[in-house]
Amino acid sequence: VTACKDFDLLLPLHAAGALDPAEAGRVEAHLAACAACRAEAARDAEALSLAKLPPPTEAERRALEGVPRRAAAALHRADRRRFGWKRVGAAIAVAAAALLAILAPGLLHNDPPAPPPQVALVQEAERWEVPDPETMWEEAGVLDLGASSTSDDDATDVALAALDL
């Protein structure tokens, strides 16, 4: 037994209560007149009703009680970690600037035909910028959950895994 072609897609949606009133009315009018579709609709309804989970148990509801407090604390901890990295970055920047202030004058007054390795190091140091952890985080692109990016599920998984606090 199969459903009439026009109603094949609609019957499971009807069984799941997902049709708007006009569509539901059209399906019900058809069901009243078509035994084959009535049988199909009954099988859909049975399978969906067996597959649906029962309401949450008391134990499941109780287990949720401590979640808001724990989750808020975890988020605050993550904030503190983030802020801590910023402070480490700032300390490195200050130390690097102090080192340059000491080394740079002596090195720059030398004018050798080939720059000694220290100059190359200092030049390298001058070009180097203290990475901002926030920017690194964003540039890494691991958190790029676009507004409609769920088609690339693996990328989403990586992004979500990176968020694991």
Added chain:
Amino acid sequence: MGDDERDRPGLRVVPGGLGAARREEDALVLGFLLGDDAAFGELFRRHQALVLAIVRRYARSPDDAADLVQRTFLRAFEAARRSLRGGPRSAVPFRRWLVRVAVNLAKNHRRDALRVVRAPVEAAEAAAAEPAAPDALLRREREARMREAVLRLPRRQREVLTLRIDAELPFAEIAEALGTTENAAKVSFHHATRALRAALAEDEP
């Protein structure tokens, strides 16, 4: 897939309604990010049933389910924080983050086969070892077989099916959360229902 409230702000002229609810929700997210823990409590109260409904099929115990709920909220907040930083154009409603994150966490959780052996529902049923009428026992067995059949469905079909029958989301919201069209989601639901019926018929020839 468009974000109606974002793409057509001029159409939202009536106070209240979806636009106001969305703004209120954004304000709660922002409030929590600025340190207001009460805002988190309110967001949790509003959405805990939805998130639990999505993840509990994959949890092995009530505590495991609560852990999945907590992780969902944490990750959704991180995602919301980033999307708020990108300005209103990139803002995604918090509820949509929750659904997306819950679906993804559930999918990853499912990979650990041990975890899906006993859903909290089944554990609770086993614990309540009261004598049941033969009809009730038969129904429980059939429900357990259907739950296994749900977990064997192809991923997209399983996601659409459970977002509808467990979380009771409208298809428009299911499509938005999964990054697909409403019609494609309905077709997936149709295939899922057919697959469950076939599994039922196999068990009971």
